Amino acid sequence: MDQRAFARTLRQTMTDAxxxxxxxxRAHRFDGRKFRRQQPIGPYVVDFVHFGARLIIEADGSQHCDSSQDATRDAWLKQxxxxxxxxxxxxxxxxPESVREAIWNALQEAPLSPDPSPARGEGRQAESDSSPKIGSGK
Structure with a gap:
């Protein structure tokens, strides 16, 4: 299963937390900030990410106790x-209030970089629409 399909499966089977x-x-509810959920980044799928603040939020269950895999993953993401x-x-x-406060504080500390999402009409579909087509004379 590729990363995108795996992320889609994770979005459909989220834990209660x-x-x-x-x-x-979601939906810019956190101070108008855009978060994505179950987002592939390199070889990993992260629970939540704000690309502009370069902030990843992970919700960990008992399977993460003393996990060396988490340390390897976190080191790669930090790089x-x-x-x-x-x-x-x-x-x-x-x-939940304490968790939201910690996220808020992390967002305030993070320098915002531009959102990497393409503007409307400039994404993958727009690129394919404007690319030359075989036999079209363009």
């Missing part, structure tokens, strides 16, 4: 310029 956090992050915040699912569910 991920769903709760997504309700606060790419991202800051990684990890929260236990229990903390997200039991202390």
């Amino acid at each position: 991920e769903q709760m956090l997504w309700r606060h992050l 790419q310029g991202f800051r990684v915040l990890r929260f236990w699912n229990h903390d997200i569910l039991q202390s």
Whole structure:
């Protein structure tokens, strides 16, 4: 399964903690900031990311206890310029205000870079529409 298909599957099977956090992050609800969920970045799929602030948020369950894989993954993401915040699912569910405050503080500390999303009409579809077609004379 490729990364995009895997990310799509993860979006459809989010944990309760991920769903709760997504309700606060989605649709520019968090101070007008755009977050993406279950986003492929290199060889990994991250739970939530704000590309402009280079901030990744991970919701961790018990499978992440003492995980050397998480350390390797975090090191790679940091090399790419991202800051990684990890929260236990229990903390997200039991202390959502504290989690939101930590995310807010991280966003305030992060220098904003331009959103890498293409402007409307300038994405992949627009590129394919304007590319020459075989036999079209263009």
